[in-house]
Amino acid sequence: MLSSMPKLLITLIIFSSILSPLAVNGQFEDWCIADVQTPDDVLLGAMDWACKNGADCSNIQLNQPCFFPNTTADHASFAFNSYYQNMKTKGGDCYFSAAAIITSLDPSHDSCKFDASHE
């Protein structure tokens, strides 16, 4: 019975070293995206606000890498994430009156890169 304790400890240590690469600098990477349940008109209003209050929305303009998919939800996700990453150390959050949600899945696609963090 006593001899099983070190085995348990070793198992725990191995497990935590497998899991730890998920965390970068002790923090999990996250992104802020539009909640699929939010109506487009609400997303448009929130996106407009985000773009004027800290988000860099240049990449979702025509001929820029994040213009396609050309949908309100995709553009809002980019704007929400940009706002969140730029402003989270200055009191900004991923809320937008419940129009946004946090995800641990990188929404980047093709040449459209969603920032993960500004440390």
Ligand SMILES: *[C@@H]1O[C@H](CO)[C@@H](O)[C@H](O)[C@H]1NC(C)=O
């Ligand atoms: C982008 O979407 C808007 C709104 O649906 C539409 O009016 C516009 O023509 C689209 N632009 C392109 C280049 O697909």
